[in-house]
Amino acid sequence: MSEILVLVDHVDGAVRKTTAELLTLARRLGEPCAVFIGPGIDSARDALKRYGAERVYVLDSSDLSDYLVAPKVEALAQLMASRSPATVLIPSGAEGKEIAGRLAIRTESGLITDAIDVELGEGGLVTRQSVFAGSYTVIANVTRGTPIVTVKPNSVTAEAVEGAAVEEAVDVAVSDAAKTARIVERQPRASSGRPELTEAAIVVSGGRGTAGNFEPVEAFADSLGAAVGASRAAVDSGWYPHSYQVGQTGKTVSPQLYVAAGISGAIQHRAGMQTSKTIVAVNKDSEAPIFELVDFGVVGDLHAILPAATEKINARKG
Amino acid sequence: MKVAVCVKYVPDATAQRTFSSDGTVDRGAVDGLLSELDEYAVEEALKMRDSSDAEVVVVTMGPEAARTAILKSLQMGADAGVHVLDDAIHGSDAVGTSLVLAKALERLEPDVVLCGMASTDGSMSVVPAMLAERMGLPQVTFASEVTVDGTTVRVRRDGDTATETIEANMPLLLSVTDQANEPRYPSFKGIMAAKKKPVETLTLADLGVGVDEVGADAAWTKVIAVEGRPPRSAGTVVTNDGGTGAEQLVGFLAGERFV
Ligand SMILES: Cc1cc2nc3c(=O)[nH]c(=O)nc-3n(C[C@H](O)[C@H](O)[C@H](O)COP(=O)(O)OP(=O)(O)OC[C@H]3O[C@@H](n4cnc5c(N)ncnc54)[C@H](O)[C@@H]3O)c2cc1C
Numbered sequence: 418m419s420e421i422l423v424l425v426d427h428v429d430g431a432v433r434k435t436t437a438e439l440l441t442l443a444r445r446l447g448e449p450c451a452v453f454i455g456p457g458i459d460s461a462r463d464a465l466k467r468y469g470a471e472r473v474y475v476l477d478s479s480d481l482s483d484y485l486v487a488p489k490v491e492a493l494a495q496l497m498a499s500r501s502p503a504t505v506l507i508p509s510g511a512e513g514k515e516i517a518g519r520l521a522i523r524t525e526s527g528l529i530t531d532a533i534d535v536e537l538g539e540g541g542l543v544t545r546q547s548v549f550a551g552s553y554t555v556i557a558n559v560t561r562g563t564p565i566v567t568v569k570p571n572s573v574t575a576e577a578v579e580g581a582a583v584e585e586a587v588d589v590a591v592s593d594a595a596k597t598a599r600i601v602e603r604q605p606r607a608s609s610g611r612p613e614l615t616e617a618a619i620v621v622s623g624g625r626g627t628a629g630n631f632e633p634v635e636a637f638a639d640s641l642g643a644a645v646g647a648s649r650a651a652v653d654s655g656w657y658p659h660s661y662q663v664g665q666t667g668k669t670v671s672p673q674l675y676v677a678a679g680i681s682g683a684i685q686h687r688a689g690m691q692t693s694k695t696i697v698a699v700n701k702d703s704e705a706p707i708f709e710l711v712d713f714g715v716v717g718d719l720h721a722i723l724p725a726a727t728e729k730i731n732a733r734k735g
Numbered sequence: 736m737k738v739a740v741c742v743k744y745v746p747d748a749t750a751q752r753t754f755s756s757d758g759t760v761d762r763g764a765v766d767g768l769l770s771e772l773d774e775y776a777v778e779e780a781l782k783m784r785d786s787s788d789a790e791v792v793v794v795t796m797g798p799e800a801a802r803t804a805i806l807k808s809l810q811m812g813a814d815a816g817v818h819v820l821d822d823a824i825h826g827s828d829a830v831g832t833s834l835v836l837a838k839a840l841e842r843l844e845p846d847v848v849l850c851g852m853a854s855t856d857g858s859m860s861v862v863p864a865m866l867a868e869r870m871g872l873p874q875v876t877f878a879s880e881v882t883v884d885g886t887t888v889r890v891r892r893d894g895d896t897a898t899e900t901i902e903a904n905m906p907l908l909l910s911v912t913d914q915a916n917e918p919r920y921p922s923f924k925g926i927m928a929a930k931k932k933p934v935e936t937l938t939l940a941d942l943g944v945g946v947d948e949v950g951a952d953a954a955w956t957k958v959i960a961v962e963g964r965p966p967r968s969a970g971t972v973v974t975n976d977g978g979t980g981a982e983q984l985v986g987f988l989a990g991e992r993f994v
């Protein structure tokens with residue numbers, strides 16, 4: 418069976434949920450093989466095995482971690498040359514897409530970004546993408562080289578299937594040309610204690626309607642075990658950090674449930690959340706465009722409704 | 736110093752966007768404009784000129800109407816424009832786009848190539864990385880803060896899991912986010928001056944790019960079908976009359992098994 422390379426998304430060995438999802442997709446297409454770049458394989462091994470990696474290629478060298486993107490592209494290109502995979506799956510996200518884009522040029526391979534589904538059709542790999550804020554689905558395939566596909570988080574449900582996880586350390590040669598954009602400092606983002614925004618099953622976001630008070634949003638999110646997001650208006654006002662912004666110039670989320678509180682539903686905000694499975698809004702303006710998208714909406718003041726709902730949910734949990 | 740800025744002409748995002756029968760974005764159906772996210776790239780270039788005498792040239796690839804994007808950049812203060820205009824370009828993907836832009840940029844021999852973080856239409860966000868790959872330039876992308884010190888550029892990049900400081904030397908490729916600066920509005924003087932600024936129009940032949948290297952047929956991917964998503968079935972919207980909103984909300988969430 419052909420190898421399907423999956424670039425592992427991890428923070429010092431803590432494997433992110435998207436990797437489990439990509440390994441699950443890879444299993445449909447061939448033999449899932451994880452590519453682990455950087456330090457921390459000892460913490461990652463079990464997760465990769467649990468989600469079905471048959472092989473694990475470990476590429477650990479400071480040359481790969483101390484510079485932006487380019488060295489990882491060289492490493493993957495070398496691995497593609499030696500393993501001849503049928504497909505390369507990479508998590509969507511700023512860096513994933515950049516790696517994929519450069520790899521496509523370097524290996525003369527077709528690139529599909531932000532796929533929401535990947536399957537084997539008659540003529541090979543077929544992908545689905547959701548575009549224009551979710552109003553169209555594009556079905557496409559790759560006509561040249563080795564398909565390189567970036568996949569959006571939450572596109573599939575990860576399935577635990579034990580893999581052999583045969584480990585192989587791979588030596589890569591990184592050229593000087595790839596070592597030009599130096600990472601001189603790295604400050605890991607402080608954890609909020611909540612699920613990570615892009616991988617959370619539930620996201621509760623607040624907008625200008627919070628008037629700067631995110632407490633009801635956070636408390637409601639916590640009652641649901643959700644991540645907290647924000648509109649650009651809330652971020653620009655300094656009410657919530659930029660790394661939590663949902664939308665075209667922020668994060669793209671696709672959770673099971675998205676709750677928009679005090680958010681009008683501008684096209685740029687929709688671009689980041691419209692593929693959510695279930696959408697709920699609380700907004701005091703019954704004409705707000707967000708209500709065009711919702712499965713359930715409440716017209717009213719979020720400062721009254723969210724705390725009352727939080728209390729009821731917490732009471733149910735006993 | 737020379738700064739080349741890649742600017743894209745895009746359909747207005749607030750208008751209804753559609754696909755043509757050939758599966759490409761229908762750019763005739765709605766008015767277009769300079770991609771708002773590329774205004775940040777133009778602004779960053781103008782800041783470099785303000786502090787170090789740089790020459791700022793904007794480069795666009797697109798249909799006749801893409802001239803609008805160049806004009807707006809010139810009105811903001813850019814010095815000159817290059818418009819790659821060729822019927823064969825229609826339908827190009829990021830691979831084709833980056834090929835053409837790389838050729839157009841190489842002619843300019845810039846010290847800095849500046850891009851926006853994404854185009855507001857296609858939004859693959861990969862053209863800048865592809866340009867760096869093709870041109871062999873250091874890639875310094877998604878900069879939310881830029882500092883120039885001689886020929887060294889240092890930026891803040893807010894990644895998914897960490898904030899990084901990246902440093903590279905010119906010549907390099909830089910892309911900026913909407914956090915990087917506050918784009919200036921064209922002044923009346925700027926609008927008048929723009930009319931006299933040089934804009935060079937180039938064809939693929941001028942760039943030595945074959946017509947078979949671009950366009951939908953040369954793309955390394957193929958759109959098999961485009962499906963309009965059925966409009967979401969209208970949801971239930973309730974009012975908070977008598978303060979029952981929270982109860983109904985929790986009822987809905989419980990019914991959907993979220994609580
Ligand atoms: C290039 C570009 C990129 C952009 N990128 C993004 C992006 O990534 N993400 C993003 O979000 N935006 C983005 N925007 C901005 C976007 O256009 C909107 O301006 C923004 O989303 C508005 O945020 P908002 O809905 O919180 O505020 P508003 O549009 O002001 O809406 C506030 C809403 O809160 C409601 N409200 C007020 N008080 C209450 C209350 N007490 N209880 C309940 N409801 C209340 C109001 O009825 C209103 O509907 C971008 C814009 C541009 C031009």
Ligand SMILES: Nc1ncnc2c1ncn2[C@@H]1O[C@H](COP(=O)(O)O)[C@@H](O)[C@H]1O
Nearest residue numbers: 741742796850851853854859860861862
């Ligand atoms: N046709 C084009 N002409 C000029 N610049 C472009 C074009 N397409 C993309 N770019 C540049 O590449 C950036 C990212 O675009 P994209 O990869 O399409 O999201 C944009 O912000 C522009 O700076």
